Amino acid sequence: MRLIDYDPWLQPYGSQLEKRRVRFEESLDLIANRWGSLKSLASAHEEFGLHFSKGQWVFREWAPHATELYLVGPFSDWQPQKAYKLMRQDGGVWVIHLASELLKHGDHYKLWMVWEGGAGMRIPAYATRTVQDSDTLLFSAQVWRPEPFQWSDQHFSVADEPPLIYEAHTGMAQIEEKVGSYLEFAEKILPRIKEAGYNMLQLMAVQEHPYYGSFGYHVSNFFAPSSRFGTPEELKFLINKAHQMGISVIMDLVHSHSVRNEEEGLSRFDGSYHQYFHKGERGNHPAWDSRCFDYGKEEVQRFLLSNCRYWLEEFHFDGYRFDGVTSMLYYHHGLEKAFTSYDDYFNGQQDDDAILYLSLANQLIHEIHPKAVSIAEEMSGMPGMTIAGDRDGLGFDFRLSMGVPDFWIKTIKEQTDEQWNVGQIYHELSQHRPEEKIISYAESHDQALVGDKTILFRLADKEMYDSMSVNTPNLIIDRAIALHKMIRLITLGTAYGGYLNFMGNEFGHPEWIDFPREGNQWSYKYARRQWQLFDNEALKFRWLGLFDRTMILLARKEKLNAVPEIYLKLANTIDQVLAFERAGLLFIFNFHPSQSYTDYGIPTNAGKFKIVLSTDDPGFGGFDRVNKSMVYFTQALSNNKTQHQLRMYLPARMGLVLKRQPVKSVYG
Structure with missing residues (x-):
């Protein structure tokens, strides 16, 4: 089903929705043709930033407006030096290859960015570890190449239940x-x-x-x-x-x-x-x-x-x-x-x-x-x-x-x-x-x-x-x-x-x-x-x-x-009583601040119910005004035997959840 199938009020905007969908599908096609897949497009973090590859450090950054780019750190006294100047490539991408011994795990580094009319320190856009100096309060990137983390969640799966x-x-x-x-x-x-x-x-x-x-x-x-x-x-x-x-x-x-x-x-x-x-x-x-x-x-x-x-x-x-x-x-x-x-x-x-x-x-x-x-x-x-x-x-x-x-x-x-x-x-x-x-x-x-x-x-x-x-x-x-x-x-x-x-x-x-x-x-x-x-x-x-x-x-x-259907049973605005049923549970609320009700009728299908949760439970700070051990049976309405209701005592400011119980057949 398309969005418009769920909501006919969207009919006047069908062309705009179609345009939205077509652009999405055409973008996926373009990405597949140029990059091979959406996942390949989303791999810039594997290309940019600092990486250790084939026995050396490789650093790339996208900075099309820059005129010069330097890697700086303790190894350069935090000053731009020619030895650590990046080379410009197509598309505004800059790259440098460094010997493995130049950087070690835990070292700090930044970029010195130069552009027409100015220059300044920058943290690489794809930095995966940044730390703040406790004295200057400035952040810097940090070389991070520890022993690989050993995961043990291989058998974990997101539960098939509502979050x-x-x-x-x-x-x-x-x-x-x-x-x-x-x-x-x-x-x-x-x-x-x-x-x-x-x-x-x-x-x-x-x-x-x-x-x-x-x-x-x-x-x-x-x-x-x-x-x-x-x-x-x-x-x-x-x-x-x-x-x-x-x-x-x-x-x-x-x-x-x-x-x-x-x-x-x-x-x-x-x-x-x-x-x-x-x-x-x-x-x-x-x-x-x-x-x-x-x-x-x-x-x-x-x-x-x-x-x-x-x-x-x-x-x-x-x-x-x-x-x-x-x-x-x-x-x-x-x-x-x-x-x-x-x-x-x-x-x-x-x-x-x-x-x-x-x-x-x-x-x-x-x-x-x-x-x-x-x-x-x-x-x-x-x-x-x-x-x-x-x-x-x-x-x-x-x-x-x-x-x-x-x-x-x-x-x-x-x-x-x-x-x-x-x-x-x-x-x-x-x-x-x-x-x-x-x-x-x-x-x-x-x-x-x-x-x-x-x-x-x-x-x-x-x-x-x-x-x-x-x-x-x-x-x-x-x-x-x-x-x-x-x-x-x-x-x-x-x-x-x-x-x-x-x-x-x-x-x-x-x-x-x-x-x-x-x-x-x-x-x-x-x-x-x-x-x-x-x-x-x-x-x-x-x-x-x-x-x-x-x-x-x-x-x-x-x-x-997980159950989408909710059946409203009662919404009495005068009495401030609300009841609805969902997933075999009957929710009843009396929001009235002072009025309690005796034998209050809650319309529902025939059956029997048992209280499974009460906000009035003394263990939850309530006053224990409802008997939770009782089994509650519906009663047929006197003027219509096909319709039933529960007769409940509903104390003021209280919520109940009752669960529909199985009913045994008289024939066993």
Whole structure:
């Protein structure tokens, strides 16, 4: 099926979709004729940068605007010397061959770039290892030729089940006020993720970035894993161990923009501002203080596609969450733009070069790793995100449902509990394009940053500081805990595709994220995770973490998110009661802040049910108001014997999940 077959409202834009598909297919044909295959095109990292080949070092760089190029380092007293001058070849490519004894593992080096009217130090574009000097704070490339890493994940395969993603940041994952390491993450955090039931880890801030506080989104060195967390081999150890635990690993891939830094990054790399980026103001991102790639250049396509291939093959990543896709898709970057009609997607503001690049990237990713997971961080809802390129789409597996966390925060901030509309909640959480699988999540890492609040912090506020002991009763905390569980349960229950949680949010991590900066005296106090709050049985945080664990394991056991069909049973906006059925599970929510209901009728097909999860369980901080040991039988309606309902006691602010039980025949 083509995209237009899923959505007849796209008929007026059929010619534009056809043009998108034809360009994709013609590009694949051109690539095959010129390069042999898409994979061969994406092999620039094997050609450029520093390599040891046939007993000598070979270094290549693409710098068409440069007039001279030198390799510099301790071997040249960091000065350009004739002995280390690169030779220019066709196409703006520069090359030098060096004796094997000149460089050894661990040595530092850079490029001295000369262009008409200027010169400057640069880190090679394809550097696979960069390190920061603790005194000068400047980065340099590092010769990296250790003993080959010994992988032991040959039998690992991405699970054939919906992704339940644990999003994590290596540096801020430790309890201590410091930058955590890959090895510490592997030792201390991976077991927590495994125990919590998540089957996929999403690692943030992998690619090197000069400013720690950028959360990893201002990338300078696209092929270099951030050295502030450890060595490349230690990152491989982390991934290998995750695979041994049955956890797949994807990374936040930033191809939407690049840091403005010139000595560390790609900006003005060869003296021109448009080598990798668009000319003029189009090359500058108006909101992110960064540079925008020119996806129409073949050299840029090669660079980014090779980057996709590199992380999959060299580090055994299992896919990507592509950052900032909306920014890539449109000339206006989606800034202050409301997408209210189909015209907004096809009004000439879409960047066809970026659309082609993303389609090629997803084609490549799945050729290399057929079970790889590719997720678009995309908020506009452009049609075709999760349809293959040869069917008019862009080829992602999932789109991140960015509107859901925005909806929850808006609801909590702007409405009283009595105003929560269960019909609207169901609609916002279950809507998606007919062809599209989504990753849903209750709150994002952005909402935990300084200036905003997580869901629990917004619900509990200052009461969190004094009333999270299990022995301290507090009505505000009771409300916060109840809604925290209900929001997560209904978000997971309605998610078609997969579910995501940012580390620590599952147990209601307090306060905010604030990376060390001048404004906080370079403190790490809020750039860490306080796991001891979950570990402490005397604190209510543990209740939330245990509930999340039970919820996730139930979803996996029942293959909840693999079933696309959701059947709405009831949405009573007056009573604030919502019920829907999915994968043999009946979800019932009473969002009313004070009204409990006795013998409340929930329409459903005839059968019997048993409670398998209750937010009111005392082990999760509830009040044990429902008998979980009972078997509940449907009753025929008095005025229509063919229709049935469950009669349930529904306490205020509570969610239930019941499982349909097999019914034995009277004949045995």
